[in-house]
Amino acid sequence: MSKRIDVSDLNVYYGDFRAVEDVNITLDAKSVTAFIGPSGCGKSTFLRTLNRMHEVIPGARVEGKVLLDGDNLYGDGVDPVTVRSQIGMVFQRPNPFPTMSIRDNVLAGVKLNNRRISRSDADELVEGSLRGANLWNEVKDRLEKPGSGLSGGQQQRLCIARAIAVSPDVILMDEPCSALDPISTLAIEDLINELKDEYTVVIVTHNMQQAARVSDKTAFFNIAGTGKPGKLIEFAETATIFNNPREKSTEDYVSGRFG
Amino acid sequence: MFSGAALGAGALIVAVLFAVALFLVVQALPTFSANPADITGGRGFFDYIFPIVVGTLIAATIALLIATPIGVAVALFTSHYAPRRLARGLGYVVDLLAAIPSVVYGAWGASYLASQLKVPYAWLAENFGWIPLFAGPASGTGKTILTAGIVLAVMVLPIIASLTREIFLQAPMLHQEAALALGATRWEMIRMAVLPFARGGIISAVMLGLGRALGETMAVALVLSSGPLIASLIRSGNQTIAAEIALDFPEAFGLRMHELIAAGLVLFLITLVVNMVARWIINRHKEFSGAN
Amino acid sequence: MATLMTERKRSALTRGRLPKYTPYVIAASSVVVAAALMALIGFHVFGWAVLSAVLFATANVVSSALVEGRRKATDKLATSLVVGAFLVALLPLVSVIWTVWVNGVPGLLTPGFLSTSMNGVTGAVDNASVKDGTPVLGGVYHALVGSILITLWATLISVPVGLLTAIYLVEYSAGNRFSKVITFLVDVMTGIPSIVAGLFAAAFFAMILGPGTKTGFVAAVALSVLMIPVVVRSSEEMLKIVPNELREAAYALGVRKWRTILKVVIPTAISGIASGVTLAIARVIGETAPLLVTAGFATTINMNVFAGWMSSLPTFIYTQIMTPTSPSNADPSTQRAWAAALLLIILVMLLNLGARLVARLFAPKTGR
Numbered sequence: 001m002s003k004r005i006d007v008s009d010l011n012v013y014y015g016d017f018r019a020v021e022d023v024n025i026t027l028d029a030k031s032v033t034a035f036i037g038p039s040g041c042g043k044s045t046f047l048r049t050l051n052r053m054h055e056v057i058p059g060a061r062v063e064g065k066v067l068l069d070g071d072n073l074y075g076d077g078v079d080p081v082t083v084r085s086q087i088g089m090v091f092q093r094p095n096p097f098p099t100m101s102i103r104d105n106v107l108a109g110v111k112l113n114n115r116r117i118s119r120s121d122a123d124e125l126v127e128g129s130l131r132g133a134n135l136w137n138e139v140k141d142r143l144e145k146p147g148s149g150l151s152g153g154q155q156q157r158l159c160i161a162r163a164i165a166v167s168p169d170v171i172l173m174d175e176p177c178s179a180l181d182p183i184s185t186l187a188i189e190d191l192i193n194e195l196k197d198e199y200t201v202v203i204v205t206h207n208m209q210q211a212a213r214v215s216d217k218t219a220f221f222n223i224a225g226t227g228k229p230g231k232l233i234e235f236a237e238t239a240t241i242f243n244n245p246r247e248k249s250t251e252d253y254v255s256g257r258f259g
Numbered sequence: 260m261f262s263g264a265a266l267g268a269g270a271l272i273v274a275v276l277f278a279v280a281l282f283l284v285v286q287a288l289p290t291f292s293a294n295p296a297d298i299t300g301g302r303g304f305f306d307y308i309f310p311i312v313v314g315t316l317i318a319a320t321i322a323l324l325i326a327t328p329i330g331v332a333v334a335l336f337t338s339h340y341a342p343r344r345l346a347r348g349l350g351y352v353v354d355l356l357a358a359i360p361s362v363v364y365g366a367w368g369a370s371y372l373a374s375q376l377k378v379p380y381a382w383l384a385e386n387f388g389w390i391p392l393f394a395g396p397a398s399g400t401g402k403t404i405l406t407a408g409i410v411l412a413v414m415v416l417p418i419i420a421s422l423t424r425e426i427f428l429q430a431p432m433l434h435q436e437a438a439l440a441l442g443a444t445r446w447e448m449i450r451m452a453v454l455p456f457a458r459g460g461i462i463s464a465v466m467l468g469l470g471r472a473l474g475e476t477m478a479v480a481l482v483l484s485s486g487p488l489i490a491s492l493i494r495s496g497n498q499t500i501a502a503e504i505a506l507d508f509p510e511a512f513g514l515r516m517h518e519l520i521a522a523g524l525v526l527f528l529i530t531l532v533v534n535m536v537a538r539w540i541i542n543r544h545k546e547f548s549g550a551n
Numbered sequence: 552m553a554t555l556m557t558e559r560k561r562s563a564l565t566r567g568r569l570p571k572y573t574p575y576v577i578a579a580s581s582v583v584v585a586a587a588l589m590a591l592i593g594f595h596v597f598g599w600a601v602l603s604a605v606l607f608a609t610a611n612v613v614s615s616a617l618v619e620g621r622r623k624a625t626d627k628l629a630t631s632l633v634v635g636a637f638l639v640a641l642l643p644l645v646s647v648i649w650t651v652w653v654n655g656v657p658g659l660l661t662p663g664f665l666s667t668s669m670n671g672v673t674g675a676v677d678n679a680s681v682k683d684g685t686p687v688l689g690g691v692y693h694a695l696v697g698s699i700l701i702t703l704w705a706t707l708i709s710v711p712v713g714l715l716t717a718i719y720l721v722e723y724s725a726g727n728r729f730s731k732v733i734t735f736l737v738d739v740m741t742g743i744p745s746i747v748a749g750l751f752a753a754a755f756f757a758m759i760l761g762p763g764t765k766t767g768f769v770a771a772v773a774l775s776v777l778m779i780p781v782v783v784r785s786s787e788e789m790l791k792i793v794p795n796e797l798r799e800a801a802y803a804l805g806v807r808k809w810r811t812i813l814k815v816v817i818p819t820a821i822s823g824i825a826s827g828v829t830l831a832i833a834r835v836i837g838e839t840a841p842l843l844v845t846a847g848f849a850t851t852i853n854m855n856v857f858a859g860w861m862s863s864l865p866t867f868i869y870t871q872i873m874t875p876t877s878p879s880n881a882d883p884s885t886q887r888a889w890a891a892a893l894l895l896i897i898l899v900m901l902l903n904l905g906a907r908l909v910a911r912l913f914a915p916k917t918g919r
Contacts, residue, residue: 085442268715332636360837474744
């Protein structure tokens, strides 16, 4: 399943400091949206507000609405736990649980809801998720080995397998390739292209070529200066952003004049 | 010159520790060469030391059974549950608890806690007297090994709490976020990403707490109305090594003094083993977490 | 841009969730129900609070289990247990402080308590003061003097040894085998039971100066055994965090190593070292067991740590409780014991506060 996200008038604060200002954006179902922009422009912060992971950061709070197919994530009585089980996340640094085997890592999220999953169902799910993350062929013979023994790229794909095993509606990726070598990066990019058949994918990236390669639409974030809030400057089809942007600052950024 | 002084100070520490062991051994020796009939109890050193070793272990066990779950929970509260601003203040409160001198805990245990526990003990003896641990008649003063164990628990709790708090705070954020992003509740996140990481640290904190409970003197000396080894925890009786030394050493001379020093040597060896095991676990854990 | 979707009234995200006000309702009803139950069996504020808390936690978990399912209920149960454990842990602290405060204030405010010793205060004196209702005589002056002198001497021994050892470990040893031995032994020393440290000092001086040698200095040696590892540990930590750039900058100027340590490294770390030493003092000033076996029990003022028995606050508390001056009227002794306990806690707290203050005051000036 795949759902769309509508964000309206979203502001993010760290204590009194406004980090992100007035974001309005619609992320289509079954598409890849990339967030690009210079460091500190609030794109990662904004990404975290899409599954309420910003609440882990002390002092962070949000004003505005984020609708997941019409359901407000910040509505009264909404449990962040429910939100996160529908909107998965992959982090900058691969973070498989070091004390668990590869198999248990994939099942970690599933076992929360379904403790007594049958052996055969579990095997099926592990294989399906690992295949979905293009990792099955590399690890099928060592499922009981610890996940921390894999290479960085394999670990990141294991984290993606772990995220899709709970069958979320949306997958958020926070610079998933920044800690990886070029070959692993390519593997992840291929994977993102396949994932959009089933999921809404949102990816934050520093790498403009990557955004151009994987995304259908691209959002450009920028800040006016240090201490100022980050803003969504332009949001359009990826081809438009890179070839024919509306804003001057977007053009400057994508042509590598700053950032 | 200066480096020599620094080296000398280091060497002095080595010398002091050897001296501690040496003087305890030398002063304890007469006990082992003495006629067994002259030892307190009249049947040799082993028969003398055995009951108070067991008493020491009983008191420390009670203390740990109470202090471990509460201490770990307090640590979790200050690291993962309390609002961040409150947490620092609470950490200070836990340190405060650790700073109160043991003699004050002893005085509190003897004059306040013991009398409060008389009624519960009588109730235990009446309803659960068939369990040897709660065999009646309950002590009329409340000054029992269970009371001493509870006071010891209060004393080791801050040690366990502050050590495990440090471990919990070091649990990698990366894995906690991974758990939360999978839709884990706070407790599930702790089970997935905090407790597995902290297991070694908790064990060693408990061991260090055990070392403290075994060697703690005043709480037991003031609280326990001592006597021979008995199974019931709610009657007066039992004794610990440290309290025995504190109570009897000031008036001891001759063989009795050597006997108490020998008892001190036994206590030293027990705590040494416990602490070394704890350090060993900590070091092993360090290597383990460094690999990630 | 696609048109914005409007918010749905009945959110799928809140399905199977208790309304937000549920805990408040449960809390209010728990308090009321607990009050009613307590009224049946006899009202007691403490019992009321405990019963309310237990009812609240149970109702919260059960309602969650019924509506929100196992996972949410488990989470709430864990939260209840963790918060409950914390409250339970606070009980003894509050109780100890309250007991000491209530029992200690009258004695501490008695005129002469801080300025007189127990010299000449006998059972007869106590009996008289109880019978006539006159203020309790006798005080802690001798014990206070003893505590301060013994701790001072322990500090004079421990700080140089501990600090120099830390300097050796951090600056000179370069992690050789001897330093590993020292680090290991310091760990072992940290775990020495205080009574064993006392026995060591007693046995040591018994062999040198003959059996039964009990003076303030013997006690100071015993306390040093406990204090040195604490000083080594805290100083070591503080020296380690002095940035290497500072040392290299000094070497580059041609400053000798020992001068670098004295003029650069130690001044940078001094606040941490001083606060570590203060905490170590706070720890040993409350030690009782080693003093019992090394300093004896004095009732008079003794300013000489090298001769004669010496009293101290902890042993004063202990003897006043265990062997009241007047066996038939223990109250005056109890009052003195609690007053001394209050004084001791105040001293320890002041030292702890002082350590924090020192850490802040002497912190290296970072302003440029």
